Amino acid sequence: MLRYMLIRIFNSLLVLLAIITITFFLMHAIPGGPFTSEKNIPAAVLKNIEEHYRLHDPLWKQYIDYLGNLTHFDLGPSFKYAGRTVNDLIRESFPVSLQLGMVSIALSILLGIPAGAIAALRQNKWQDYATMFLATLGVSVPSFVLATLLIYIFAIKLSLLPAAMWGGITYMILPALTLAGQPTAFIARLTRSSMLEVLAQDYIKTARAKGLSPALILYRHALKNALIPIITYIGPMAAGILTGSFIIENIFAIPGLGRHFVTSIYNRDYTVILGVTIFYSVLIIGLNLIVDLIYPLLNPRIKLTGKQGE
Amino acid sequence: MNSNPLLSVEELTVCFDTFAGEVKAVDTISFQVYPGEAIGIVGESGCGKSVTAHSIMQLIPTPPGRYAKGKILFGKDDLLQKSEADMAKIRGNDISIIFQDAMTSLNPVLTIGMQIGESLQLHQHMNKQDAYARAVEMLRLVGIPSPEERIKEYPHQFSGGMRQRVMIAMALSCNPKLLIADEPTTALDVTIQAQILDLMKDLQGKLNTAIILISHDLGAIASLCSRVIVMYAGKIAEAGTAIDIFHQPQHPYTWGLLQSLPRIDMMQKQKLAIIPGQPPDLLSPPTGCPFHPRCPHAMSICQEHYPETTVLTKGHMVHCWLQHPDAPKPNREVTA
Amino acid sequence: MHLTSHSFEPILKKDAAANHIRPSMTYWQDAWRRLKKNKLAMIGLYIILLILLIALAGPWLSTLSYSDQDLTATNQSPSAEHWFGTDNLGRDLFIRVLYGARISLSIGIVASILNLTIGVIYGGIAGFFGGRTDKVMMNVVDILYGIPVLLYVILLMVVLEPGLINIFIALGIAYWLRMARIVRGQILGLKEQDYVLAARTLGAGSWRILFRHLIPNSMGPIIITMTLAIPEAIFTEAFLSFIGLGVAAPMASWGVLASEGITSLRSYPFQLFFPAMAISITMLAFNFLGDGLRDALDPRVRR
Ligand SMILES: Nc1ncnc2c1ncn2[C@@H]1O[C@H](COP(=O)(O)OP(=O)(O)OP(=O)(O)O)[C@@H](O)[C@H]1O
Numbered sequence: 010m011l012r013y014m015l016i017r018i019f020n021s022l023l024v025l026l027a028i029i030t031i032t033f034f035l036m037h038a039i040p041g042g043p044f045t046s047e048k049n050i051p052a053a054v055l056k057n058i059e060e061h062y063r064l065h066d067p068l069w070k071q072y073i074d075y076l077g078n079l080t081h082f083d084l085g086p087s088f089k090y091a092g093r094t095v096n097d098l099i100r101e102s103f104p105v106s107l108q109l110g111m112v113s114i115a116l117s118i119l120l121g122i123p124a125g126a127i128a129a130l131r132q133n134k135w136q137d138y139a140t141m142f143l144a145t146l147g148v149s150v151p152s153f154v155l156a157t158l159l160i161y162i163f164a165i166k167l168s169l170l171p172a173a174m175w176g177g178i179t180y181m182i183l184p185a186l187t188l189a190g191q192p193t194a195f196i197a198r199l200t201r202s203s204m205l206e207v208l209a210q211d212y213i214k215t216a217r218a219k220g221l222s223p224a225l226i227l228y229r230h231a232l233k234n235a236l237i238p239i240i241t242y243i244g245p246m247a248a249g250i251l252t253g254s255f256i257i258e259n260i261f262a263i264p265g266l267g268r269h270f271v272t273s274i275y276n277r278d279y280t281v282i283l284g285v286t287i288f289y290s291v292l293i294i295g296l297n298l299i300v301d302l303i304y305p306l307l308n309p310r311i312k313l314t315g316k317q318g319e
Numbered sequence: 320m321n322s323n324p325l326l327s328v329e330e331l332t333v334c335f336d337t338f339a340g341e342v343k344a345v346d347t348i349s350f351q352v353y354p355g356e357a358i359g360i361v362g363e364s365g366c367g368k369s370v371t372a373h374s375i376m377q378l379i380p381t382p383p384g385r386y387a388k389g390k391i392l393f394g395k396d397d398l399l400q401k402s403e404a405d406m407a408k409i410r411g412n413d414i415s416i417i418f419q420d421a422m423t424s425l426n427p428v429l430t431i432g433m434q435i436g437e438s439l440q441l442h443q444h445m446n447k448q449d450a451y452a453r454a455v456e457m458l459r460l461v462g463i464p465s466p467e468e469r470i471k472e473y474p475h476q477f478s479g480g481m482r483q484r485v486m487i488a489m490a491l492s493c494n495p496k497l498l499i500a501d502e503p504t505t506a507l508d509v510t511i512q513a514q515i516l517d518l519m520k521d522l523q524g525k526l527n528t529a530i531i532l533i534s535h536d537l538g539a540i541a542s543l544c545s546r547v548i549v550m551y552a553g554k555i556a557e558a559g560t561a562i563d564i565f566h567q568p569q570h571p572y573t574w575g576l577l578q579s580l581p582r583i584d585m586m587q588k589q590k591l592a593i594i595p596g597q598p599p600d601l602l603s604p605p606t607g608c609p610f611h612p613r614c615p616h617a618m619s620i621c622q623e624h625y626p627e628t629t630v631l632t633k634g635h636m637v638h639c640w641l642q643h644p645d646a647p648k649p650n651r652e653v654t655a
Numbered sequence: 656m657h658l659t660s661h662s663f664e665p666i667l668k669k670d671a672a673a674n675h676i677r678p679s680m681t682y683w684q685d686a687w688r689r690l691k692k693n694k695l696a697m698i699g700l701y702i703i704l705l706i707l708l709i710a711l712a713g714p715w716l717s718t719l720s721y722s723d724q725d726l727t728a729t730n731q732s733p734s735a736e737h738w739f740g741t742d743n744l745g746r747d748l749f750i751r752v753l754y755g756a757r758i759s760l761s762i763g764i765v766a767s768i769l770n771l772t773i774g775v776i777y778g779g780i781a782g783f784f785g786g787r788t789d790k791v792m793m794n795v796v797d798i799l800y801g802i803p804v805l806l807y808v809i810l811l812m813v814v815l816e817p818g819l820i821n822i823f824i825a826l827g828i829a830y831w832l833r834m835a836r837i838v839r840g841q842i843l844g845l846k847e848q849d850y851v852l853a854a855r856t857l858g859a860g861s862w863r864i865l866f867r868h869l870i871p872n873s874m875g876p877i878i879i880t881m882t883l884a885i886p887e888a889i890f891t892e893a894f895l896s897f898i899g900l901g902v903a904a905p906m907a908s909w910g911v912l913a914s915e916g917i918t919s920l921r922s923y924p925f926q927l928f929f930p931a932m933a934i935s936i937t938m939l940a941f942n943f944l945g946d947g948l949r950d951a952l953d954p955r956v957r958r
């Protein structure tokens with residue numbers, strides 16, 4: 010167990026290093042990018058950048074310094090705005106994104122799992138067809154379409170909810186629903202197929218042969234097994250919600266990190282792009298790591314060999 | 320055997336409606352099981368043994384399955400008429416079943432103790448402690464060492480043979496009147512098979528449970544059962560006491576099965592596939608006697624009409640035209 | 656029952672048993688039969704074919720081009736003349752959606768062919784040679800799997816500058832991991848099977864076995880993965896367009912059209928409606944087909 014954990018942690022650090030390296034050198038490849046000191050950049054910013062990245066040093070030394078800065082979570086100054094650092098930006102805006110993201114994750118789990126379970130239990134009945142049609146629709150409609158649809162109906166036509174901005178619960182409903190759309194649909198599909206697979210297992214037959222009631226079979230014997238694969242979806246789901254927030258925060262004018270990230274892409278604010286990418290990567294890799302470490306605790310049959318299972 | 324039968328299957332017919340048409344998996348079969356006796360059902364793969372077993376427990380998925388005809392009397396009640404809730408009271412309590420594959424028949428995420436204990440809590444209304452205590456006792460009974468510790472473990476921590484013992488412990492925990500064992504040893508290797516069969520024999524003596532043992536393997540049946548039913552293509556080919564079937568077999572299919580039985584001087588078990596040809600496709604079964612395409616003794620009439628029932632002695636019956644007075648005397652040694 | 660003197664004559668038949676064996680269907684015939692029974696999947700298939708046809712032939716049906724502007728007719732609502740209306744530069748939206756189909760579909764198809772190629776070669780080699788090679792190669796895949804791909808597609812696009820070719824490249828190299836895993840799993844399972852062993856004893860070389868026997872027999876899962884990779888690529892491109900990293904103007908993918916439409920949602924909702932419909936219907940069609948294929952090709956559910 011300990012060995013497995015150490016290997017997983019080591020692998021995650023390796024991924025992290027790979028990511029940072031790729032990012033660093035990609036950014037260097039940009040003509041007029043953050044690490045070349047030309048173009049009409051405000052003098053103050055230029056000075057900052059030069060200081061921070063020590064642009065006169067050889068490349069390998071810059072890289073080492075960059076890694077050194079990262080070890081104490083220093084992501085450097087903004088490329089576009091004097092006096093702002095990437096850290097400031099994250100500190101200000103990430104809490105908003107986090108709040109929105111958490112609500113969306115909670116929504117998709119609370120809606121997706123029951124929907125999928127019902128579809129599986131009513132396989133090939135109308136409940137199944139209806140849920141799966143909706144779920145397929147849900148994975149097929151891009152989030153920006155769903156967002157605009159919801160705004161159009163609830164904000165413009167019905168004037169029930171605010172169309173944009175941030176502050177209070179009512180502002181959260183539409184963006185959280187939009188953001189939860191795809192993951193909900195995906196979880197519903199995943200739950201259904203994993204439930205169907207579990208229900209076809211011999212041990213479910215055993216449970217029936219013991220005379221357990223359908224409710225007890227479902228609750229005690231099927232659900233836990235069926236939910237195990239869903240746990241592995243948490244990592245990708247978080248990543249999806251994160252990237253989804255780039256668009257959603259823009260449409261709803263929410264002052265979160267996703268919106269700033271997109272703005273920085275429009276502005277080609279390279280250091281912010283770089284810093285936020287690394288920040289998000291760390292977040293997602295960390296989450297995946299946690300899931301991987303929890304997974305064996307929930308699934309007693311897993312063999313801990315230190316290799317990631319398929 | 321002068322008491323009333325515990326279980327009486329009467330003209331049971333079970334169909335499956337598949338996309339390609341109707342499959343009669345079990346076709347008009349009748350047999351009885353008396354309290355405390357062990358009977359065997361033998362036949363090749365796909366002949367309807369499991370469907371028979373599952374029908375008794377009402378575990379056939381409907382649809383596609385359908386109980387087309389017949390009765391399954393348990394005591395005085397027809398199980399086919401029971402509601403799902405009434406059936407649930409019988410399953411695991413009065414009638415238990417053990418499945419072929421112990422590797423997959425236990426829930427991987429629940430402890431062994433939990434899985435044995437839950438039927439006790441359900442049927443015997445025990446509290447958790449008592450159920451656990453009884454589960455420990457049952458594990459000891461089926462020969463699992465240090466049961467107090469093992470009870471907290473998960474199925475993957477047990478070997479295949481040990482898991483089948485757990486299954487047996489689970490099935491017997493509520494003292495059922497009837498135990499159905501659907502190929503309980505097929506998935507195990509030979510030495511373990513023998514141990515499990517010994518265990519079942521031992522427990523049958525101790526607990527006086529009636530057993531239906533389903534198997535491909537006449538050898539397994541010979542070691543445990545007093546009466547034997549030979550099935551072919553969803554029908555009963557021949558039925559009788561173990562002595563009838565092993566020493567006075569009358570059906571060419573039974574002869575074929577017996578010839579595939581390993582002799583004591585042989586180390587390796589041979590497969591049943593010794594009978595040439597394949598079991599029929601139940602979607603379009605042969606006319607007449609279903610065995611005729613493979614039967615070395617087949618006659619013209621076998622292609623047209625299903626053989627009448629011939630009762631030879633009390634309890635020994637056979638479906639074969641060779642029993643007809645006009646039929647030639649067959650030479651048993653002929654095997655196609 | 657009527658008994659004659661012939662009734663009890665032995666019959667001689669050696670191959671009667673053969674008459675009763677069900678006519679065997681090949682894997683693909685059987686899969687096709689199952690797919691045909693799945694209405695949603697067939698609808699999906701027809702929609703995809705229709706969209707492909709429109710994308711190929713559509714632009715010739717009109718004299719207008721996607722970039723023709725008519726500043727006297729901007730932001731017009733749908734009419735007989737402009738079926739889907741016009742945009743703020745007076746370009747015909749129907750024509751733009753038709754051209755958009757070309758771009759979006761070619762992105763989907765080219766990107767998935769790219770990651771098919773990389774994935775099949777990589778996964779094929781890992782699965783086929785097994786042992787150490789497999790271990791190392793799959794460890795690399797495991798590590799790369801931990802990377803949040805979309806972020807790196809974004810980064811790549813920032814570096815490469817928006818453009819069709821660059822989108823192909825970014826998507827192609829980003830999404831081959833799943834294909835590699837699936838192919839490897841298939842090959843590992845298949846290579847122990849009798850016909851492969853037979854081919855080997857007959858002296859067939861490794862590469863020949865890999866490309867002649869193993870990969871063709873892994874086609875089922877590969878096709879399913881492809882079918883689901885195409886909409887994913889279209890999706891990703893739409894996403895990139897939205898954050899300003901899609902194909903460059905005046906060309907327009909559906910994603911670009913949709914994100915243009917969003918800016919004028921309040922006054923001209925139809926400008927979003929049509930490209931959004933086009934994306935959603937295409938996605939839905941691919942997803943239905945993908946699900947149907949999964950059911951049809953999955954050997955576990957074959958009966
Ligand atoms: N769910 C089902 N749907 C369709 N046909 C079925 C179903 N279950 C069983 N059958 C059919 O019923 C027939 C009998 O199956 P059964 O499982 O009883 O065979 P068996 O004698 O137990 O064989 P084995 O020794 O392989 O376990 C088979 O030919 C099978 O095709």
Ligand code: SF4
Pocket residue numbers: 570571572608609610611612614615616617618621626638639640641
């Ligand atoms: S009835 Fe005819 S075909 Fe059937 S077993 Fe008897 S002899 Fe053979």
Ligand SMILES: [Mg+2]
Pocket residue numbers: 368369370501502
């Ligand atoms: Mg069976």
